[in-house]
Amino acid sequence: MIEKSMGNSDKGGSDDRLFTIKTYTALFVGKLLLTITRLLGRGGTTLPGRIALMIKPDLVKILARQIKTGSIVVTGTNGKTTTSALLTSILKEAGLICINNQSGSNMSWGVASAFVEKARISGKIPVDYAILEVDEGAFPAVTAELQPRAIVVTNIFRDQLDRYGEIDYIQNAIQSGLEFQPGNSLQVINADDPSLVALSQRSGISRLTYGLDLNLPDDNLHYTGRDLKTCPLCREELAYERLYYAHLGYYYCPACNFRHPRADVRLTDYSSSRDGSTQLTVKHPKGSITLTSNLTGRYNLYNILAALTCSLGLGIQDNFIVSAIEKAAPSFGRMEHFFCEEKNIIMALIKNPVGANEVIRTVLSMNERFSLMVAINDKIADGKDVSWLWDVDFEQLTARQPNISSLTASGLRAWDMAVRFKYAGFDQNKIEIDSNTEAALIAALDKTPRSGTLFILPSYTAMLEIRRHLNKMGMGKPYWEA
Amino acid sequence: MTKINLYHLYPDQLNLYGDRGNILALSQRALWRGLDLQVIAIQPDDHIDFSKCDLLFMGGGQDSEQQLVARDLKTRRSDLIKVVEKGMPVFAVCGSYQLLGNYYMTSAGTRIEGLQILNIHTEAGQNRLIGNAVINCHLWKEPKTLVGFENHAGRTYLKPPAEPLGSVISGNGNNSSDGTEGAVYKNVIGTYLHGALLPKNPWLTDFLLQKALSYRGKNTDLSDLNDTMEIKAHMEAIKLADSKKHRRNSTRC
Secondary structure (H helix, E strand, O other): OHHHHHHHOOOOOOHHHHOOHHHHHHHHHHHHHHHHHHHOOOOOOOHHHHHHHHHOOOHHHHHHOOOOOEEEEEEOOOOHHHHHHHHHHHHHHOOOOEEEOOOOOOOHHHHHHHHHHHOOOOOOOOOOEEEEEOOOOOHHHHHHHHOOOEEEEOOOOOOOHHHHOOHHHHHHHHHHHHOOOOOOOEEEEEOOOHHHHOOOOOOOOEEEEEEEOOOOOOOOOOOOOOOOOEOOOOOOEOEEEEEEEOOEEEEEOOOOOOEOOOOOEEEEEEEEOOOOOEEEEEEEOOEEEEEEEOOOOHHHHHHHHHHHHHHHHOOOOHHHHHHHHHHOOOOOOEEEEEEEOOEEEEEEOOOOHHHHHHHHHHHHHHOOOEEEEEEOOOOOOOOOOHHHHHHOOOHHHHOOHHHEEEEEEEOOOHHHHHHHHHHOOOOHHHEEEEOOHHHHHHHHHHHOOOOOEEEEEEOHHHHHHHHHHHHHOOOOOOHHHO | OOEEEEEEEOOOOOOOOOHHHHHHHHHHHHHOOOOEEEEEEEOOOOOOOHHHOOEEEEOOOOHHHHHHHHHHHHOOHHHHHHHHHOOOOEEEEOHHHHHOOOEEEOOOOOEEEOOOOOOEEEEEEEEEEEEEEEEEEOOOOOOEEEEEEEEEEEEEEEOOOOEOOEEEEEOOOOOOOOOEEOEEEOOEEEEOOEOOHHHHOHHHHHHHHHHHHHHOOOOOOOOOOOOHHHHHHHHHHHHHHHOHHHHHHHOOO
């Protein structure tokens, strides 16, 4: 009976009516499992949420109403983790209390795990905002449950096709998620991505767009990884005035009127310093912001813009935005730095061709000589289909072969990766292969000279494994504390 | 230096699932043997002179791009049939494989005409067939295994003279019911397997190169290469495809 009245009531009336025995049971069991998994040295970002949802399928919906101002959902193929981390820092800088699911566990159970962790046993979550990165596939269901105050969509690239079939499907998923967005809420999208600009907009939603406004040399990789080639409206081939990377840029359709809109928030200037930091100038409707960032890579320009635009839309003052971004360090597994026996370890997650190409480009711009280890797993969270490795431009590295001190392929798909290196033109006798990530890591570190740098490019679950090994060796914090 | 002209049909439109790996496998294995393999990218509306082509590769595409390409390809159908009958090797993956057939029946019941080069037809299925796949391939007197990854909603059915490329050991194959995978007619090979397929199955790569050479009138045998790494990757992939433990592991992070 109680369950039924809950389903009918829109706002839920008094909170007490929402809390059934099952809610408390789900919370209690979830928290218990979280404690146990942490004791076992695991993150507990998946299992507690899964079990809690089994006990109480609408747990997220109920707990979401406890959040004072509301939830902010960040979705899209690349940049979810960094964008939500930046956004969280900015809101915290402004004195707001925030929670999030920072470690990239972004399916519905990841969101549930975050809520289970942060809720008191009474079911209260005494915070202002929940900033949640949500997988594109889980986006419609999670949005319906959360009724978010703001949604940020970063981009749509080819990613994990085995899970979703095709890119058209991801675009449809994002569109149907946006249908659940409540009135008077905020939508932040990347103007340089044609597939996002084509998304239709419900009335009453305020949309803010962001994008680059730079004259960069056209050094894109000959359109490799340009997944979207046709106009989202009329399916004619798109043309570009500027192409920043992949299909992001100033596009226009020669056949219909579809074209790049002038973004509300634009990066109009950027320059890099010798220390690796970047100076940015951003123009927005009410003025302009100048700031310095320590995040490397062109993809991070978009992440900064996304977080900045969303903050402006929520009414956060410029000074909080600037100081939070200036303090930001790379997030979990995104160009993270570790230090061991006078050797540098830099780890950067790779999960799809566009992201991986940008990571490799950044690696090559950072160090003259280095060791490299690529670790690829094929579990569900990595994508079971490893064919995307063939769309990554590992050939960028081949020319630098004499400067690569050691080259290692690891993970469940170590041999696929080794073959990939071989066909990229590497000498097959110089490829170290060990599917065990721990043994591979120790050997690769051994081969890295003192004061040298080892770059580790892992897929998602390989990154979790390698983090555990690094923690065991005394480096970094466990990832659930990161 | 012996030349092989590889025509890559619509690389910008048909390039899903690491098809670039297939091109790399063909060109590297040619190069390592001192053969001069030229990859010629064919764009829609280009004039194609099939008389210069020794091997044709067609990849997979998304539905929207597939339709764009199908329109264009139909204008070249009669030229393509002529060279296919003469024995030109064609390798087509996933969407292109379907396109070489008689028709594709969508779930709404719309019939999309194909190129009618392979005597096969495809019907849209309810769910996508996704996962690792291993087949026993009959292109050689002593069958060899091929290992790849499949991801397709269509169910494809064969009629003579189209022969299956292989029989399914694990995975779904053409339609998940008759145990066949892919189709062969003359030197045309169509398959649902990507991965990319050729790098991990070097004997299939060499089969295509050999056919391209004989089609050009060179009956030289391909020299042996050191395939230790490819064979190991092939065996490991079969192990992963078969392993129940791996499948169970795969459901969690």
